[in-house]
Every structure is written in structure tokens, then in C-alpha cells.
Amino acid sequence: MGLLEQFSHWNFYLLGTYPKGEIGGLALNIILAALALSLSFIFGVMLGYSRLSCRMYIKYPCVAYIEIIRATPLILLIFWFYFFLPYLVGGNISIFWSAVISLCVYAAAYQAEIVRAGILAIPRGQLEAALSTGMSRLQAMKSVILPQAFKIMIPSFMSFFVSLFKDTSVTYIIGVIELTQTGIIISQRQPDKMLSAYLSMAIGYFVICYTLSHVARRLEKKIGIYDLESYRPDACRDEYMLLPTHKTGDEEEHPSRICSPKPEFRKDL
Amino acid sequence: MIKFINVYKAFNDQCIPLKNINLEISKGEVVVVCGPSGAGKSTLLRVINKLEPIDDGEIIVDGMHLSDPKTNLTKLRAEIGVVFQHFNLYPHKTVLKNITLAPRKVRGLSRKQAREKAVQLLERVGLAHKRDAFPIQLSGGEQQRVAIARSLAMEPKIMLFDEPTSALDPELISEVLEVMISLVKEGMTMVIITHELAFAQKVADRLIFMDNGEILEVGKPADILVNPQHARTREFVSKILHVH
Numbered sequence: 001m002g003l004l005e006q007f008s009h010w011n012f013y014l015l016g017t018y019p020k021g022e023i024g025g026l027a028l029n030i031i032l033a034a035l036a037l038s039l040s041f042i043f044g045v046m047l048g049y050s051r052l053s054c055r056m057y058i059k060y061p062c063v064a065y066i067e068i069i070r071a072t073p074l075i076l077l078i079f080w081f082y083f084f085l086p087y088l089v090g091g092n093i094s095i096f097w098s099a100v101i102s103l104c105v106y107a108a109a110y111q112a113e114i115v116r117a118g119i120l121a122i123p124r125g126q127l128e129a130a131l132s133t134g135m136s137r138l139q140a141m142k143s144v145i146l147p148q149a150f151k152i153m154i155p156s157f158m159s160f161f162v163s164l165f166k167d168t169s170v171t172y173i174i175g176v177i178e179l180t181q182t183g184i185i186i187s188q189r190q191p192d193k194m195l196s197a198y199l200s201m202a203i204g205y206f207v208i209c210y211t212l213s214h215v216a217r218r219l220e221k222k223i224g225i226y227d228l229e230s231y232r233p234d235a236c237r238d239e240y241m242l243l244p245t246h247k248t249g250d251e252e253e254h255p256s257r258i259c260s261p262k263p264e265f266r267k268d269l
Numbered sequence: 270m271i272k273f274i275n276v277y278k279a280f281n282d283q284c285i286p287l288k289n290i291n292l293e294i295s296k297g298e299v300v301v302v303c304g305p306s307g308a309g310k311s312t313l314l315r316v317i318n319k320l321e322p323i324d325d326g327e328i329i330v331d332g333m334h335l336s337d338p339k340t341n342l343t344k345l346r347a348e349i350g351v352v353f354q355h356f357n358l359y360p361h362k363t364v365l366k367n368i369t370l371a372p373r374k375v376r377g378l379s380r381k382q383a384r385e386k387a388v389q390l391l392e393r394v395g396l397a398h399k400r401d402a403f404p405i406q407l408s409g410g411e412q413q414r415v416a417i418a419r420s421l422a423m424e425p426k427i428m429l430f431d432e433p434t435s436a437l438d439p440e441l442i443s444e445v446l447e448v449m450i451s452l453v454k455e456g457m458t459m460v461i462i463t464h465e466l467a468f469a470q471k472v473a474d475r476l477i478f479m480d481n482g483e484i485l486e487v488g489k490p491a492d493i494l495v496n497p498q499h500a501r502t503r504e505f506v507s508k509i510l511h512v513h
């Protein structure tokens with residue numbers, strides 16, 4: 001099959017030409033995703049929060065930004081920044097930074113939506129309680145709403161990070177030597193081992209993504225502790241399905257249901 | 270202390286929770302508001318600290334005009350404690366931090382000062398031993414008492430109660446009412462929405478009956494409960510007394 005043979009290239013797959021040349025391969029995917037996520041985080045939070053503003057001149061620019069970016073394919077953004085950023089900044093910009101910037105622009109729009117959903121998920125009474133003790137809106141956001149909202153957002157952020165990590169593979173199109181590009185280079189050098197080269201790439205992505213999802217699940221379980229009104233993250237269908245609405249009346253309540261958590265409809269499941 | 274002048278509030282054409290309300294509540298007075306659901310009781314309470322804006326008229330609280338854009342809303346709200354039906358404690362903070370948060374942020378108390386005061390208040394509502402618990406670990410009655418302590422920590426001049434006992438088990442109601450009675454004895458100005466008519470009769474200086482956005486009757490609780498003038502009031506009182 002030749003898959004084992006591919007492991008002799010592990011250095012190239014994982015790190016590119018590093019330490020002789022620039023870092024690349026799978027490590028570069030991780031760096032790209034982490035940089036994009038962290039650099040765009042503050043921007044995303046601000047966008048998401050501003051989108052909820054009552055002032056139209058704050059709200060609508062944010063809505064426009066979020067909707068336009070979310071309706072554009074990432075590959076187009078990457079091309080766009082690759083070709084037009086040098087004009088905008090009036091100078092050369094490295095492929096790496098052009099990739100990071102386009103990923104940031106992309107990630108900010110999605111993070112903004114996660115933040116907005118998180119803030120809206122906090123019951124209205126929390127803000128009312130905070131305001132009526134004399135706190136300003138900003139204070140209430142900072143000490144009451146956001147700490148709770150971030151807890152809700154963590155799983156979404158994790159899953160967005162996983163998909164952003166996979167999306168970094170698109171940057172190969174402008175010549176970033178990340179995992180996809182390394183695989184393509186190797187498969188071009190050994191056209192007879194093309195299948196195994198592509199399989200090696202897949203394994204690389206899978207290992208990282210699966211690990212991340214696993215961590216996300218663990219985290220989800222850990223943070224849901226004090227919320228007794230929610231279902232456990234590992235709830236299965238019987239626990240959250242609605243009870244049949246057409247009860248005949250004379251049939252008895254199934255004993256297993258009497259003590260089980262109250263079934264109610266939840267949109268987010 | 271609180272003055273409503275021709276207050277009008279509408280959510281839409283069908284839903285007009287406040288129709289030309291005129292009302293004056295003086296310092297130290299305890300006013301109980303009752304009426305069927307949808308009568309505008311909650312709205313009447315929520316406009317006092319501008320959690321809901323009004324469409325017309327004027328409300329003057331402690332000399333501050335609510336419709337005046339120059340009025341400092343946070344300062345006004347700091348003087349008014351609100352206790353909600355569903356407690357609205359901050360679930361991510363311990364009981365003690367729930368209480369110390371606002372005094373520290375708004376009044377600028379030090380951590381130590383705020384803590385001392387919170388412990389005092391917790392002792393007063395009988396929950397000093399629960400100071401490090403999270404709200405979810407408390408019963409409804411305990412949560413509501415913490416919520417009262419949280420409001421009192423700001424040393425408000427007025428306390429508003431929005432059905433403080435209607436989300437509680439019958440057994441737990443009295444512990445909350447006891448705390449409220451102690452407040453009445455201190456001479457706090459209070460507006461209370463409740464269906465506990467026996468309690469109302471005991472503490473209220475005035476009872477207000479509302480229906481459909483209007484104040485139908487105002488008077489001594491004993492008068493209204495025993496001898497209601499308005500047909501709607503009579504119906505309401507007889508239904509409630511029938512249950513009890």
C-alpha cells in the first residue's frame with residue numbers, strides 16, 4: 001500500500017522544511033487556526049455585542065459585515081486578501097500573514113454569531129436583576145452576563161475551532177505549505193504513491209480534529225455542573241423527546257417516566 | 270416618594286397595561302397591588318425603576334423625574350430594590366458574591382466592607398450558614414431570601430416585590446413573608462404584588478386592585494377585601510378567598 005513508506009516523510013508532513021526552512025505541514029495548520037481564532041476573538045466579541053446594540057449606526061454595519069462574510073466562501077476571501085491586500089497596505093505582505101488575515105476576517109464573523117447566541121441565551125431576568133441593583137449596562141455585561149454566556153459558548157467555540165482548523169487547508173491555494181500542500185508535493189514526487197499520500201493527510205487531520213472534539217466533549221460535561229435544568233450533554237433521545245401529546249387518559253403513566261427529568265422541548269438539542 | 274401622573278403605557282393596540290394611572294405613594298407606606306394576571310401589576314412595578322419605559326405621563330421617584338433624559342438611571346435604580354418572582358440570582362456566583370457584587374461595583378465598597386455587610390444581611394434573613402453555597406443548591410424560599418438580602422445590600426429607600434412568593438412551595442412562603450414583615454416594621458417604603466391576601470391585610474397601608482390596565486379600587490385592605498365596591502373586585506376577592 002505504501003502508507004508505511006509515507007512515514008519516512010513524517011518530518012515533512014508534520015513540520016514542513018523546518019528547521020532548515022520555514023515551518024510548515026500540520027504544525028502550520030495548527031498555528032494558522034490558533035492565530036486566526038485568538039486574533040479575531042476580541043473582534044468577534046465586539047462584533048457580536050455590537051450587533052445587539054439598539055443604535056442603528058452601530059448595529060447595521062455589524063450585521064452587514066457578519067452576513068457578507070458568512071455568505072462568502074472562504075476560498076474567495078483568501079484569494080481576495082492575497083491579491084488586494086498588497087494594494088491596500090501599499091507593500092508586500094507574506095503569504096502566511098495574508099492567510100492569517102483572511103482567516104481572521106472569516107473567523108470574526110462566525111465568532112460574532114456564537115457570542116450573540118450566547119448572550120441571548122442568558123435569561124432576561126439576569127440583566128434586569130443586575131440593572132435594578134444600580135449597575136450600568138456595561139458592568140452588568142461584564143460581571144453577570146458575559147461570564148455566564150462564555151460558559152455556554154465554550155462548546156460552540158471548540159467546534160468552530162475544529163472546523164476552522166480544517167478550513168486552514170484551503171490556504172494551500174495561495175501556496176502556504178501546510179499539510180494539504182505537503183501531501184500534494186509528496187504525491188507529485190511519487191505519483192505511484194498518490195493514494196497513500198492523500199491517506200496520510202487525512203490521518204493527520206483526523207487525529208487533531210478527533211482529539212479536539214473529544215476535549216470539547218469533556219469540557220462540555222465539566223461546565224454543565226450547576227445547571228440542573230438542562231439535560232446532561234450525553235443525554236439520549238428518550239430523555240429529551242416530548243411525551244406523546246395524544247394521551248387517551250385512562251392509560252397509566254409509565255413508571256420510568258415519573259422520576260425521569262421533566263421532558264420539555266428544547267430548541268438547541 | 271413615588272408619584273404617577275397620567276401614566277400611559279402600551280405594548281400594542283390590544284395590550285395596554287397602564288391606562289392613565291394616577292397614584293401617589295408616600296414615604297414609609299406599604300402598598301399591596303393585586304388583580305388578575307394581565308392586569309398590568311408587573312408593569313406598574315417595572316416602570317418605577319424604568320425597566321420598562323412609559324409612553325406618556327410622568328413618574329417622579331424620590332424627586333427624580335423618570336422621563337427626564339438627564340436623570341441618572343443607575344443612581345435611581347440603586348435606591349430601589351427589586352425582588353423578582355423567579356429570584357434571578359446569579360447562578361455562577363456564590364450567595365455571598367451575589368450580595369457583594371453591586372455594593373462593590375456601584376457603591377465602591379471595599380471587598381471587606383461589602384463582605385461584612387453581606388454577612389450581616391445573611392444573618393438577618395437566617396442564611397449565614399449558606400454563604401458559600403451556589404444558588405442552585407438552595408431551596409426556592411432560601412433563594413428568595415438571598416435575593417431580598419441582595420437588594421437590601423444597596424440600602425434602598427424603596428423596595429419593590431413582584432410576586433415574591435408565587436414561585437414557591439406553600440411551605441416555604443412564610444419564611445419569605447417573615448423577612449418582608451420585618452422590613453415593614455423598619456418603615457421601608459414598599460410596593461408589593463402578591464396574592465397572599467391574608468398577608469396583605471396584615472401589612473398593607475393601602476391595597477390597590479387593578480384590572481385591564483386600570484386601578485379599580487384603592488383603599489384600606491380590610492375595606493376592599495370585606496366590602497369591595499366594584500363588581501370585578503368582588504368577583505376576584507370571592508374567588509381567591511374561596512380557594513383559601
